[in-house]
Amino acid sequence: EAAVTQSPRNKVAVTGGKVTLSCNQTNNHNNMYWYRQDTGHGLRLIHYSYGAGSTEKGDIPDGYKASRPSQENFSLILELATPSQTSVYFCASGRDRTSAETLYFGSGTRLTVL
Amino acid sequence: QQNVQQSPESLIVPEGARTSLNCTFSDSASQYFWWYRQHSGKAPKALMSIFSNGEKEEGRFTIHLNKASLHFSLHIRDSQPSDSALYLCAVNTGANTGKLTFGHGTILRVHP
Numbered sequence: 001e002a003a004v005t006q007s008p009r010n011k012v013a014v015t016g017g018k019v020t021l022s023c024n025q026t027n028n029h030n031n032m033y034w035y036r037q038d039t040g041h042g043l044r045l046i047h048y049s050y051g052a053g054s055t056e057k058g059d060i061p062d063g064y065k066a067s068r069p070s071q072e073n074f075s076l077i078l079e080l081a082t083p084s085q086t087s088v089y090f091c092a093s094g095r096d097r098t099s100a101e102t103l104y105f106g107s108g109t110r111l112t113v114l
Numbered sequence: 115q116q117n118v119q120q121s122p123e124s125l126i127v128p129e130g131a132r133t134s135l136n137c138t139f140s141d142s143a144s145q146y147f148w149w150y151r152q153h154s155g156k157a158p159k160a161l162m163s164i165f166s167n168g169e170k171e172e173g174r175f176t177i178h179l180n181k182a183s184l185h186f187s188l189h190i191r192d193s194q195p196s197d198s199a200l201y202l203c204a205v206n207t208g209a210n211t212g213k214l215t216f217g218h219g220t221i222l223r224v225h226p
Contacts, residue, residue, distance in 0.1 A: 042217050046211060048213065059167045092157070097210045097211055097212035098146070098212070099146040099212060099213070100163075102160040104151075
């Protein structure tokens with residue numbers, strides 16, 4: 001089974017603080033994704049990457065940055081956290097760009113911004 | 115921009131019932147159609163996919179796809195309490211982007 005690991009599992013941050021969410025995959029997949037999940041909104045794409053050194057903006061990138069330093073690791077960075085960024089964040093990996101392959105999700109990070 | 119809508123928002127059915135979940139999409143050029151299932155507090159996990167018009171069956175689960183109607187559905191035969199979860203449909207956005215657009219989800223509860 002493909003493995004995607006997120007850390008931390010839970011995070012409480014203060015408004016205006018910097019938050020970094022981390023994701024590691026051992027699937028050797030080229031693509032990695034960051035989604036957020038809010039009640040009534042399903043999964044919304046924030047940033048994604050096609051490989052080390054590449055990041056692309058998703059549908060809701062404002063207020064977020066992403067970093068892909070290696071094939072295995074993909075980080076989501078909130079430079080100035082706001083209460084509206086309170087959510088559950090999921091990282092996922094996928095083999096290629098066709099969307100014909102399964103996405104594998106991590107267990108999620110629950111972020112609360114006070 | 116892909117727009118994916120699901121119905122109903124929630125559903126309660128008795129054990130053993132047949133359950134139907136619906137998904138519509140806006141981009142007629144879409145090629146890849148997925149259902150993901152997410153149990154409470156867990157990660158979403160791929161359930162089934164379909165890539166051409168028609169029907170595909172895997173055990174108790176069947177997907178129907180009608181591209182002309184911009185609609186696909188998931189049918190669960192003999193629903194079990196373990197099927198209780200959030201069901202998310204997803205459709206590819208653009209060609210060769212690796213991006214999926216998800217619907218808002220349908221919460222299914224199967225009571226014994």
